[in-house]
Amino acid sequence: MNPFExxxxxxxxxxxxxxxxxxxxxxxxxxxxGLQGLGLVGPATVVAxxxxxxxxxxxxxxxxxxxxxxxxxxxxxxxxxxLHLKWSWGVVPAAALTVAAGVVLTLNALSRAxxxxxxxxxxxxxxxxxxxxxxxxxxxxxxxTFVNExxxxxLGRPQEELLGGDRLEELDEESRERLMERVAALTPExxxxxxxxxxxxxxxxxxxxxxxxxxxxxxxxxxxxxxSAGRDVTERRRVEAEIRDLNESLEQRVSQRTRQLExxxxxxxxFAYSISHDLRAPLRSISGFxxxxxxxxxxxxxxxxxRYFGYILRxxxxxxxxxxxxxxxxxxxxxxxxxxxxxxxxxFQKLIEDLNERxxxxxxxxxxxxxxxxxxxxxxxxxxxxxxxxxxxxxxRHPDRPPEIEVDSRTETxxxxxxxxxNGAGIAPEFHSKIFEIFQRLHxxxxxxxxGVGLAMVRKAVNMMGGRxxxxxxxxxxxxxxxxxxxxxxxAAQ
Amino acid sequence: MRxxxxxxxxxxxxxxxxxxxxxxxxxxxxxxxxxTSSGEEALDYLFGEGEFANRELNPIPDLxxxxxxxxxxxxxxxxxxxxxxxxxxxxxVVVLTSSNEEQDRSLSYxxxxxxxxxxxxxxxxFIDLVSKIHDYWLLLNRPATGIANGV
Numbered sequence: 001m002n003p004f005e006x007x008x009x010x011x012x013x014x015x016x017x018x019x020x021x022x023x024x025x026x027x028x029x030x031x032x033x034g035l036q037g038l039g040l041v042g043p044a045t046v047v048a049x050x051x052x053x054x055x056x057x058x059x060x061x062x063x064x065x066x067x068x069x070x071x072x073x074x075x076x077x078x079x080x081x082x083l084h085l086k087w088s089w090g091v092v093p094a095a096a097l098t099v100a101a102g103v104v105l106t107l108n109a110l111s112r113a114x115x116x117x118x119x120x121x122x123x124x125x126x127x128x129x130x131x132x133x134x135x136x137x138x139x140x141x142x143x144x145t146f147v148n149e150x151x152x153x154x155l156g157r158p159q160e161e162l163l164g165g166d167r168l169e170e171l172d173e174e175s176r177e178r179l180m181e182r183v184a185a186l187t188p189e190x191x192x193x194x195x196x197x198x199x200x201x202x203x204x205x206x207x208x209x210x211x212x213x214x215x216x217x218x219x220x221x222x223x224x225x226x227x228s229a230g231r232d233v234t235e236r237r238r239v240e241a242e243i244r245d246l247n248e249s250l251e252q253r254v255s256q257r258t259r260q261l262e263x264x265x266x267x268x269x270x271f272a273y274s275i276s277h278d279l280r281a282p283l284r285s286i287s288g289f290x291x292x293x294x295x296x297x298x299x300x301x302x303x304x305x306x307r308y309f310g311y312i313l314r315x316x317x318x319x320x321x322x323x324x325x326x327x328x329x330x331x332x333x334x335x336x337x338x339x340x341x342x343x344x345x346x347x348f349q350k351l352i353e354d355l356n357e358r359x360x361x362x363x364x365x366x367x368x369x370x371x372x373x374x375x376x377x378x379x380x381x382x383x384x385x386x387x388x389x390x391x392x393x394x395x396x397r398h399p400d401r402p403p404e405i406e407v408d409s410r411t412e413t414x415x416x417x418x419x420x421x422x423n424g425a426g427i428a429p430e431f432h433s434k435i436f437e438i439f440q441r442l443h444x445x446x447x448x449x450x451x452g453v454g455l456a457m458v459r460k461a462v463n464m465m466g467g468r469x470x471x472x473x474x475x476x477x478x479x480x481x482x483x484x485x486x487x488x489x490x491x492a493a494q
Numbered sequence: 495m496r497x498x499x500x501x502x503x504x505x506x507x508x509x510x511x512x513x514x515x516x517x518x519x520x521x522x523x524x525x526x527x528x529x530t531s532s533g534e535e536a537l538d539y540l541f542g543e544g545e546f547a548n549r550e551l552n553p554i555p556d557l558x559x560x561x562x563x564x565x566x567x568x569x570x571x572x573x574x575x576x577x578x579x580x581x582x583x584x585x586x587v588v589v590l591t592s593s594n595e596e597q598d599r600s601l602s603y604x605x606x607x608x609x610x611x612x613x614x615x616x617x618x619x620f621i622d623l624v625s626k627i628h629d630y631w632l633l634l635n636r637p638a639t640g641i642a643n644g645v
Contacts, residue, residue, distance in 0.1 A: 273595055277563060280592045284615050285509040291617035292516060320615045 022048075048098055134209065134230035137216075140183060140223050142168035154209075154232065156202035171197070183215075186223060191215040196233065207234040272330035276323050283323075287316035318451075325453035329438065332381070332460050339465060341488035342379045344372035344418065348407065351386055362394050364403035372409050375416045376486040377465040385461050386420065388454040389481050393422035395450055398476070414490035415467075418483045426475040435471065498524035499632045502555035504536040504572065505529070505590075506564040513617065514559070514590075517624040525632065528555065533567025536560075537575060540582055555585065557631050560607075562591040562598060570605055577606035584638045586631055 026044060060080075067076035128135055134151040138144045147162045155162065168176050175197055182193050194212045201207065209230040216225045294301070294309045301309070348368045352359075359366055375382070390405060397403040403422060410417045427435060434440050438456035458481075462469045466486045473479035501518075505511050511529055518527055530536040539546045546552040558576065562569035569589065576582045588609040589602045602610050611627070614620050 273593075276594075277592050280613075280615060281507055281510065284513065284592070284613060284620075285507075287615055288513040288516075288617040288620060289509070292513075316615065 044102070134232075135228070136162075136167070137225050137227045138167050139225055142166040145225060151230070154201070154207075154230075155199070170199070183213075183223075183226065186215040188215075188217045188221055191217070196237075207232055208237045209233065269330060272327050276327045279323050280320070283316055283319055287313055290316070322451045322453075325451045325457075328384075329453050329457050329460065332457060332464065339376060339378050341374045342377050342382055343374050344382070344409070345370075347379065347382050347386060348372065351383060351390070355387070355390060358394065362397065362403055364394060364397075364405065366390065367404070367406040369408060372407070372418075373411045373416050374488045375418075375465075376488050376490060377467075378461075381461045381465060385458050385483070388458045389420045392454055392481075393420070393424055393479075396424045396427075396479075397422075398424050398478070411487060414487050416485045416487050418485060419480050420483075421478060421480040423478040426477055427471060427473040427479055428475050429473075432471050432473065436469070498526050499556040500526045500528060500553055501557045501559060501632075502536070502539060503527055503529045503559045504531075504533070504564075504569070505559075505561040506531050507561070510561070510613070513620060514624065517617070517621045518628070520621050521625045521628045523628065523633075525628065528552070533564050533569065533572045536572050537567065540572075540576060540585075541579075554582070556637070557627075558585055558587045559590050559627070560587055562589060562593060562602070570601060573602065573605040573607055580641050584640075586635065586637060588627060588631060590627075 064076075064080060067079060070076075071079070128148050131148055132150055133148075134154050135146075135148040136144055136151050137146040144163055144165055144167055147159055149159075152159050152162055168179070171179065179195070182195070186193070192212060192214045194210065196208055196210050198206055198208050210233045211228050211230045213226050213228045215223055216227060218224050290309050290312050294306065294313075298306075352366065352368070355366070358364075386407075393405045394403055401423060403424060406421045408419045408421070436455050436459040439452040440456070459469050462483055462485070467484050469481065469483050471479055471481050503511060503514055505514070508531070511531070515527060515529075518525070528539065530539050538544045539552055540554070540558075542549050542552065560569045560572060569591070573587055573589070576585060576587060586608045587606070588611060589607045590611050590613060591598065592613050594612045599610050609631075611623060614623060
């Protein structure tokens with residue numbers, strides 16, 4: 001009996017089974033990742049089969065060299081004949097089995113890949129179907145090729161009716177032409193656009209849709225289809241329209257109110273105008289005839305009568321001043337127009353020329369820095385403002401020292417702060433805001449002449465130029481008036 | 495030819511008229527002052543109509559002193575009529591009013607006023623003004639005589 005009879009056969013079968021199993025497992029693992037692995041399964045199986053066959057022949061050759069020296073030529077030949085017979089019977093089913101395994105594995109992987117593809121398609125379809133955006137595809141001639149549920153629901157028409165229907169037919173002529181124009185302008189580089197369109201639904205209701213259209217081109221650059229997604233913007237447009245209406249009515253109300261204010265202003269101005277004319281005439285008679293009597297009948301008047309005539313004349317002068325100031329104050333409003341960048345240097349230069357004589361008379365010193373900034377304002381208003389402040393400083397001077405008035409300024413980002421300080425009598429704190437009210441005076445007319453209009457005018461003028469004014473003062477030491485005015489840059493931005 | 499120049503004063507305010515006459519009395523030179531107290535009366539005088547039909551007694555003045563604010567025909571209207579009438583066109587018209595309003599001044603010059611003066615409140619000022627009016631318009635100023643042909 002040949003002791004090796006069954007050894008190579010068993011080894012070959014073991015080898016076959018192991019190699020086939022490894023190939024199968026490897027192929028299945030690769031194919032799990034998708035279709036890419038599938039192509040490898042067949043070749044891998046074939047290689048495995050060939051490997052097995054080659055294994056058999058290798059074992060056969062080895063046996064042929066090893067056996068004769070051990071068991072003798074004759075016995076070895078008999079053993080090998082016997083083995084060859086068994087091998088040839090073993091190799092055929094082994095190869096067949098390998099190929100069959102490969103086919104089964106390939107088919108299995110293929111069907112798994114198909115299932116995965118179908119799942120992905122389902123997922124996307126369901127996303128598109130249940131989207132709230134209205135999605136549809138259509139050919140450039142208007143024929144719809146796809147509609148989603150939201151689209152059908154919004155238009156109130158079934159899917160069968162919409163698919164294949166002409167989407168252009170539903171548009172009015174103007175919208176259709178506009179849409180076609182934009183579609184014709186599409187290119188593979190510039191392939192999308194948006195528009196808002198009003199649509200009429202089957203129930204007759206109207207709505208606004210915001211569409212974004214994307215063109216699909218074939219590789220040769222020909223336009224195949226358009227994919228459009230629409231969003232209902234009816235509510236947004238309604239709110240927008242409401243806001244627009246509200247704005248309009250607000251504007252209307254504002255302009256109406258402005259007109260009323262302008263009318264009232266004009267009325268006030270004409271009132272001030274007639275006051276100035278009507279009050280001045282009787283005033284002229286009073287003072288005129290008083291003067292005539294005093295001059296012509298001087299001899300006949302006693303001292304008391306002459307003093308009284310003097311009172312009448314002084315009062316007339318005061319009243320004339322009041323009328324003039326009142327008129328000036330009421331006319332300020334007209335000057336609010338035409339604000340520009342004004343050089344304070346120039347304003348003070350002119351002011352000093354005008355006031356020089358008065359300053360000398362009162363032995364006063366006016367100190368103005370050489371480089372004052374520009375402000376956003378009205379040249380003549382600014383002139384009147386600073387003249388009033390200087391007048392005020394001269395009128396309320398300290399009895400024991402000559403007036404000294406100093407102007408200073410500081411520029412901040414959008415504001416210019418100008419101060420006018422004096423060494424005058426000063427103002428008690430309780431009057432600091434009162435002095436800016438019209439006809440408010442702190443002294444009797446015969447002590448300090450004035451009408452109480454000057455500082456009221458200052459405040460009105462400064463307010464009109466977008467600024468503010470306040471005073472800081474110590475009784476017996478002096479006062480500083482601060483004017484916060486707009487810088488030219490802030491004014492230009494308004 | 496008359497010896498002294500004639501001034502026509504048009505003012506509806508009797509007291510202002512009297513003040514003006516008083517002030518003029520301080521001007522020593524010879525002059526004759528005629529007064530009309532309304533626009534209507536002023537036009538009658540200037541056109542020689544109604545009670546002023548006699549041109550010998552009511553000659554065309556050498557100077558017209560005109561108030562603006564008057565009931566009925568106001569100063570502007572008188573001014574317009576004077577300046578559109580060839581016989582009166584060259585008559586110097588000095589507006590003398592209480593108003594210092596820009597709109598009154600512009601309208602006066604637009605209607606052809608030769609001068610615009612504001613009545614001062616003080617009588618001393620008034621005397622001074624009247625004497626200056628007299629000196630300038632009746633002594634210094636050289637008027638054109640005769641009838642203006644339409645320009």
